[in-house]
Amino acid sequence: MSDDNPEEAWSPLPPPREEEPPPEPRRGSILLGILLGTTALYALYFGTTRGIAPDEGYKTFLAGPAALIPIGAYLAIAGALAIRPRTSRWGAGLLIGLGVFILLGGGICVMALSQMSRRI
Template sequence: MSDAPDIPPQPPDQGNLPPQSPAGGSLAAGIVFGALALYAVYVLGTMARGPYAWSATFLAVPAPFIPIAVYLAVSIALAIRRSTARLGAGLLIGLGVFTLLGGGLCVAFLAQVPA
């Protein structure tokens, strides 16, 4: 037996790295806010009448894709930052929920249309 005291192992040297903060934001809030925001944009956009409707502008063809592109860019930017990573991930999951439920609703409405 040795008389040397037990010395706990030292963690490896981290160099000059700053301490890492935990990922921030709320995943559930991102999912709920993301899905509801996208539904609001598309329901209100399809209900619009007059000169402000999507179909009345020169952006009639790409107009439905512009909100998705902006939403995707913002959610990816939030997911990359460590302080808002969970919120960004929630927004990306919310996009999936929007697509899944929106596709189901669309098929349900199309199935009810008389041939």
């Protein structure tokens, strides 16, 4: 014997659909994430200008393999934010900011500083 409800089977109307839960609100701005991330990384790596100056012998606490620790931590945090729906825009911005920092490199900062010092 079938368990089907005949009324339901012959009903001309489609069965009522369950209400889909509203999407979680997306917070954060990609652009702000890029700006904050890039600025933070530049500040971290080139904030101690004396420490990275070639004539100072690169005396920075980020010398050696320690140079990669902040990048690893940053990547983990940005990745975690990117995969959470609520913070995905922030995370995406921070990840792009990391890419911008690596691709532009120290050139923009070190060269600007050296040009400034030549003018002084």
